[in-house]
Amino acid sequence: MSSAPKPLPLLTDTNRFFWTSGADGVLRLLQCGACASYVHPPQPVCRECRSDDVRPAPLSGRATVLGWTVNHQPWHPAFEPPYVIAVVAFEEDPTVRLTTNLIEAEPESIAIGMAVEVVFREEEDAWIPVFRPVGDDR
Amino acid sequence: MTKRFEHDVVLSGIGKSAVGRRLDRDPLALVRDAAEVALADAGLTMADIDGLSTAPGPLPGPPMGYTVGGIEVLTELLGVRPTWFAASPETMGHAGPIIDGALAVSAGLCRHVLSIRATWEGTHRRLLAEGELPAPGGGRVTGRAQWHSPFGAMSPANWIAMQATNHMATYGTTKEQLGALALNARANAARNPDAIYRDPLTMDDYLGARLVSTPFGLYDCDVPCDGAVAVIISSVDTIADLRAPVRLDAVGTAMTERFSWDQGTMEHEPMVAGPAEHLWTRTDLTPADVDVAQLYDGFTFNCLSWLEALGFCEVGDGGPFVEGGDRIALDGELPLNTSGGQLSEGRLHGFGLVHEAVVQLRGDGDERQVPGSPEVCVVSTGGGHPGGALLLTTLA
Numbered sequence: 202m203s204s205a206p207k208p209l210p211l212l213t214d215t216n217r218f219f220w221t222s223g224a225d226g227v228l229r230l231l232q233c234g235a236c237a238s239y240v241h242p243p244q245p246v247c248r249e250c251r252s253d254d255v256r257p258a259p260l261s262g263r264a265t266v267l268g269w270t271v272n273h274q275p276w277h278p279a280f281e282p283p284y285v286i287a288v289v290a291f292e293e294d295p296t297v298r299l300t301t302n303l304i305e306a307e308p309e310s311i312a313i314g315m316a317v318e319v320v321f322r323e324e325e326d327a328w329i330p331v332f333r334p335v336g337d338d339r
Numbered sequence: 340m341t342k343r344f345e346h347d348v349v350l351s352g353i354g355k356s357a358v359g360r361r362l363d364r365d366p367l368a369l370v371r372d373a374a375e376v377a378l379a380d381a382g383l384t385m386a387d388i389d390g391l392s393t394a395p396g397p398l399p400g401p402p403m404g405y406t407v408g409g410i411e412v413l414t415e416l417l418g419v420r421p422t423w424f425a426a427s428p429e430t431m432g433h434a435g436p437i438i439d440g441a442l443a444v445s446a447g448l449c450r451h452v453l454s455i456r457a458t459w460e461g462t463h464r465r466l467l468a469e470g471e472l473p474a475p476g477g478g479r480v481t482g483r484a485q486w487h488s489p490f491g492a493m494s495p496a497n498w499i500a501m502q503a504t505n506h507m508a509t510y511g512t513t514k515e516q517l518g519a520l521a522l523n524a525r526a527n528a529a530r531n532p533d534a535i536y537r538d539p540l541t542m543d544d545y546l547g548a549r550l551v552s553t554p555f556g557l558y559d560c561d562v563p564c565d566g567a568v569a570v571i572i573s574s575v576d577t578i579a580d581l582r583a584p585v586r587l588d589a590v591g592t593a594m595t596e597r598f599s600w601d602q603g604t605m606e607h608e609p610m611v612a613g614p615a616e617h618l619w620t621r622t623d624l625t626p627a628d629v630d631v632a633q634l635y636d637g638f639t640f641n642c643l644s645w646l647e648a649l650g651f652c653e654v655g656d657g658g659p660f661v662e663g664g665d666r667i668a669l670d671g672e673l674p675l676n677t678s679g680g681q682l683s684e685g686r687l688h689g690f691g692l693v694h695e696a697v698v699q700l701r702g703d704g705d706e707r708q709v710p711g712s713p714e715v716c717v718v719s720t721g722g723g724h725p726g727g728a729l730l731l732t733t734l735a
Contacts, residue, residue, distance in 0.1 A: 210485035270504060286490055286491065297602070300601045313509070329490070
């Protein structure tokens with residue numbers, strides 16, 4: 202891996218829960234106490250019912266691949282190509298997504314609908330959620 | 340009949356500067372060139388201009404290659420004192436400033452809006468490499484970038500590639516079908532002396548090109564460049580003063596999806612469906628009436644998304660629709676991106692597509708003129724951040 206620092210999120214009162222959630226190995230998203238919708242990216246009110254009763258809630262961390270790409274272009278010195286970027290849909294609500302990286306997955310084995318699970322990459326004060334195929338016990 | 344503000348205006352003038360991969364000129368000089376060409380083309384002078392619009396306008400942070408600034412820069416550059424002006428990065432596709440200008444003219448705030456888009460990505464890249472400009476980035480990322488950059492998903496090439504893989508898996512769309520769009524653009528560019536890349540492109544060249552972000556290779560991506568385009572929007576009341584106006588029949592501006600690259604649809608480029616659907620609610624014309632199409636092709640897949648969204652084929656059938664390229668060729672049933680599009684003419688951020696629409700409706704396309712005197716041209720720009728559509732027609 203390159204020694205250049207990866208771009209990390211600026212932690213704020215709104216997003217800190219998300220980017221530090223991996224400290225205990227659990228992924229969390231905001232969930233609305235009034236209508237149970239997940240609210241992602243995080244914001245202070247529910248985008249479905251506009252309630253301000255939104256709180257971090259734990260998720261299973263399981264998701265399916267909705268779209269993926271093998272990036273070959275050297276956009277940034279911290280990321281050495283090739284690497285896999287994916288959009289995953291969460292098991293609890295597939296309309297809620299995360300753009301992330303797929304690890305421990307050969308490109309030939311990746312398919313839309315593939316089941317994946319979260320693992321966290323600790324970087325300074327942030328835990329970056331990336332995903333690997335379910336059942337991969339390496 | 341609901342009022343259609345579009346019918347209060349015409350597109351009266353178009354102008355393009357020199358366009359090249361890297362011109363090593365101050366981009367504001369290119370803006371001046373484009374503006375003067377557009378004024379002469381319309382039959383107007385700078386003194387007639389009482390409105391100004393552009394996008395994305397001034398952005399925070401170090402200078403970026405896709406904007407030269409906003410109204411402050413343009414008024415100083417051109418000496419215009421507008422009664423109305425607008426510059427916004429959040430507009431209705433890259434052609435949003437033209438829609439803004441049409442609204443202002445229809446509302447009576449001004450009679451002739453000069454709308455500008457300028458890019459200097461080639462020269463900007465050189466200056467960055469030489470340390471003459473501060474590099475963007477560094478430090479922590481905020482806003483939307485925090486959902487992409489920590490994963491190395493730095494570019495729309497990555498974000499849109501993931502919709503493309505979804506489309507390929509869901510509908511069986513093939514790489515060769517995407518390639519038909521790149522080959523069509525190049526074939527048209529070969530007939531356009533102003534296009535950047537004019538050498539023949541074969542399917543083998545396309546398939547063998549270096550990969551950028553799968554399924555996209557080099558020729559799925561448009562060509563960053565230096566260049567400026569100006570479009571003048573005029574009141575229909577001034578038509579007697581104008582040299583060769585074309586009519587704005589309808590716009591499509593609706594946002595029907597989340598403003599996001601990953602939280603909404605994965606089966607097409609985000610935010611093409613809303614503007615496309617909206618466009619057809621504001622006109623008596625239908626997709627079957629369209630004689631020529633200029634559809635945003637920042638990547639091949641964007642163009643495929645627009646073809647489907649605009650109803651030229653069913654969603655999912657874009658691949659077979661363009662396969663082989665005959666249907667979208669200059670002499671096909673839907674000639675597409677007749678100047679070479681952004682894939683071969685250069686990334687003029689949608690304004691190049693509007694420019695070409697006017698050229699075709701006037702019959703000024705020379706070697707690349709669509710046969711049969713086209714009367715209806717659809718233009719789409721953007722998608723993703725957000726999108727917009729225009730339907731242009733001859734005056735008759």
